[in-house]
Amino acid sequence: MDYQNALQQYIAATNTHDFNEVKRFIHENAIYWFSDQSCNSIQEIQHYFENAWDVIKEEIYSATNIIWLTTGQSSASCTYQFQYEGYLNGKFVRGHGRATNVFVKNEQGHWKVIHEHLSSPSEDTI
Numbered sequence: 001m002d003y004q005n006a007l008q009q010y011i012a013a014t015n016t017h018d019f020n021e022v023k024r025f026i027h028e029n030a031i032y033w034f035s036d037q038s039c040n041s042i043q044e045i046q047h048y049f050e051n052a053w054d055v056i057k058e059e060i061y062s063a064t065n066i067i068w069l070t071t072g073q074s075s076a077s078c079t080y081q082f083q084y085e086g087y088l089n090g091k092f093v094r095g096h097g098r099a100t101n102v103f104v105k106n107e108q109g110h111w112k113v114i115h116e117h118l119s120s121p122s123e124d125t126i
Contacts, residue, residue, distance in 0.1 A: 003076035003103045006111035007066070010101075014061050017053045018044045027104060027112035035119050036095075042090070057095065059086035063099065077102045082118065097121050
């Protein structure tokens, strides 16, 4: 599997709403930065994901305008615009933002997210 497929499979795993699926694509030393919180361990990342799935029911997450900034034998980084939609308190909602993901290839040859940064967009970005 290459880094591009790893991103697509990571997004598909996110849409299962099962952190055990998502965790397969996250490096053990990953650091995630969200607009409202930083997560410095797998446990913190899991808590953040599960809380988000609890708040936005039936959430569907997607990525567009993916730009691979760096690619190499053992690391790759990309930016993209993310979209989400689902139900908040029974009402349909949707939103979007900006993302940066950094992947590294582990010793077993699997691409893993070692850093993710999600943020709200400025008004003129989308």
